[in-house]
Amino acid sequence: MDAYLAVDLGGTAVRAGWWEGGSFAESVSQPTNTRHGASGILEQITALAHGPGRPSFDRCVIATAGTLNPKTGTVLRSANLPFEDTPLRLEMANRLKVPVAVVGDAVAATLGEFCAGAGKTASDGVYMTVSTGVGCGIVTRGALISGSWQQAGELGHVPVDLSPAALPCACGQRGCLELYASGAGIAARYAAATGRTAKGGARDVIAAAERDDAAAAAVVSRATTLMAAAIGGAIRLFSPEVLVLGGGLTRSQLIVDQVRQGVDRLLNVSVPGAVNRVKLAQCQPTSALTGAALLAAGAPRAHAMVAESRFAGQLEGWL
Ligand SMILES: [Zn+2]
Structure with a gap:
């Protein structure tokens, strides 16, 4: 069965969920490691995703705090994360070895609530x-x-x-x-x-x-x-x-x-x-994680909601 990884990256906690057959098969949450700069966070997500016993996945969507370039998935800046012009999408695609898209956390939570909540x-x-x-x-x-x-x-x-x-x-x-x-x-x-x-x-x-x-x-x-x-x-x-x-x-x-x-x-x-x-909201505390998972899984309503936005290019070929 196809499986997808959703990540909700906030200044306080990072949450990961493995989505299979329309629901989360597994999810985990940790305090965000903001002490070692951007690379500390990239390593933390990689370790969460590939930790022992974790399910494999075909694609990943990361919902993040901060201001994004929606076309490239680069985080330009964030009040609560040590990111500055951090190419989050590119870095995580290299580490996870699967296609990755990066979306704003409020966008992901909106998708979660308007598709499943x-x-x-x-x-x-x-x-x-x-x-x-x-x-x-x-x-x-x-x-x-x-x-x-x-x-x-x-x-x-x-x-x-x-x-x-x-x-x-x-x-x-x-x-x-x-x-x-x-x-x-x-x-x-x-x-x-x-x-x-x-x-x-x-x-x-x-x-x-x-x-x-x-x-x-x-x-x-x-x-x-x-x-x-x-x-x-x-x-x-x-x-x-x-x-x-x-x-x-x-x-x-x-x-x-x-x-x-x-x-x-x-x-x-x-x-x-x-x-x-x-x-x-009905999907709390995983509204953003749910939205990210629906995008990763190619859910038609979630994709239709962002089809006209600059972000859509990140999802090309995902439906
Ligand atoms: Zn202000």
Whole structure:
């Protein structure tokens, strides 16, 4: 039987899954080795893929964090990975000795959810992920909107604080959504407000908010208000059948409830019932891994979704 390898490479964890006959036969996750530069990560993926007892595979798709050249699969830069003009596709094809394609992690997660998850029957929708950062994918008439350089959907870097006190973002702008409404943002805002660093990051801050810690509750409430505004904006912009909400932060019922209430408050007059289009991701925590596996396996809906994008050339001959 044909078998395929999917890899989800993030700043915190690298996950690998072996896809056979329409599901994962095996999967494994490790902390990302970011201590030895790009080559440390390339070696880590190779060791994961070819480790003792691992199934063999015919093709591999790697979903990665960072900004890509979609035609070549080179990672131009990444906030959370030690990549700079790293030819990830070429390097991994040489190491794994099979055809490799490299796709953005938000794109892969969008494909996963719109082919196998909460959006699988929708032809128009939006996927939004809130984890360490904030990402987004937009599907219209069954195709992923990629923009002129595959960088559409950078919702995390839409400024939401336009005041003189707006914080500087690593992207060069000020006041970006991600600074307030991501996991890293929540942890940093809590530390700035209280002078205390939450050891477990955003998870600890959210737990404190659930216990009615006033400082934590204020940080979380601001985050969910801004997430709701972003979702409301996406609903007004794209009129999606479904807006799939994913990412680690959505494991918190407090976050989900506040976001849904916020969306309802914003849109209950202009788009009645809009809040009912907000659905939780169903393939978590493997939405991106699933999307990568479907591309590797040549799943028609996944390939159709990217057929018009610059990324499609990487998949030539894979159907
Ligand atoms: Zn930014």
